[in-house]
Amino acid sequence: MxxxxxxxxxxxxxxxxxxxxxEAVHFKLWQQTLTPYGVELTDAYYNETMAGVPTSQNGVDVVRDFNLSAEPAELANTKTRLTEEHLHKAPxxxxxxxxxxxxxxxxxxxxxxxxxxxxxxxxxxxxxxxxxxxxxxxxxxxxxxxxxxxxxxxxxxxxxxxxxxxxxxxxxxxxxxxxxxxxxxxxxxxxxxxxxxxxxxxxxxxxxxxxxxxxxxxxxx
Missing domain, CATH: 3.40.50.1000 (HAD superfamily/HAD-like)
Incomplete structure (x- = not known):
């Protein structure tokens, strides 16, 4: 074109x-981040709301949509840490x-x-x-x-x-x-x-x- x-x-x-x-890895890492809060993250929710969206906004969205008491920045920081640990091992x-x-x-x-x-x-x-x-x-x-x-x-x-x-x-x-x-x-x-x-x-x-x-x-x- x-x-x-x-x-x-x-x-x-x-x-x-x-x-x-x-994206599949990000999905799994978000599942890992949210499991302690009792959230069962689904493919449908991730694909519709989280895919392609910056981590900080993901944190805001999941706190709102799942009525969590956690701070969005706390969730985003946990997810960022898990991502960096993953990347340290392999791209x-x-x-x-x-x-x-x-x-x-x-x-x-x-x-x-x-x-x-x-x-x-x-x-x-x-x-x-x-x-x-x-x-x-x-x-x-x-x-x-x-x-x-x-x-x-x-x-x-x-x-x-x-x-x-x-x-x-x-x-x-x-x-x-x-x-x-x-x-x-x-x-x-x-x-x-x-x-x-x-x-x-x-x-x-x-x-x-x-x-x-x-x-x-x-x-x-």
Missing amino acids: ANPGAPLQAILFDHDGTLINS FPLMPGALETMTLCHEQGLRIAIVTGGSKYSVQRTLECYGFADWVECVVAVEDVEHSKPAPDCYLMALEQMGLTAEQAMAVEDTEHGLAAAVAAGLQCVAIPTEQSMGHDFSAAAAVYQSLSAWTNEQFS
Whole structure:
């Protein structure tokens, strides 16, 4: 899919669920976090409310929806600690076609950023372990902005750091919240839903693909 208007110069990738296969692990770690409070977290609730949403907001949502006495920040801090312990042992696995997609974008001369509602440490582990750190010139994570996805702040920051207009870049996302952030920043965004986000509303996407490979086959054909 060609980017209308200005020539395409950069691809801004989401991280969790787009480049790395992490949502199933996040679900299990949230289950572990909430079990002491008597919460039986279901796939349906996680997929509808939590997938693609920053951890801090997840904490707010579960306290509200399950009427918990815990502080949202307390839950978020526990989940963050469990995630860091997991990442210390091993990075999240790549999504199918992720390495090939990054390689192709690099070979096409496109600039690459990772724009995530997750932690910078998670992105660092991906870059350290999978060999494309030198290709990624910009990383914007949840720590870098006051308002994370679905607010556009993270994408606006990436564009500013790269000296680009929204018309010169394209975003790749896997959730409704991520798509909303990209579109609010003025970006064309393609959506590649995961099993967790298949029920999300992707009507604002420029196009929806079943996989990274399906997108690159059309984008670079």
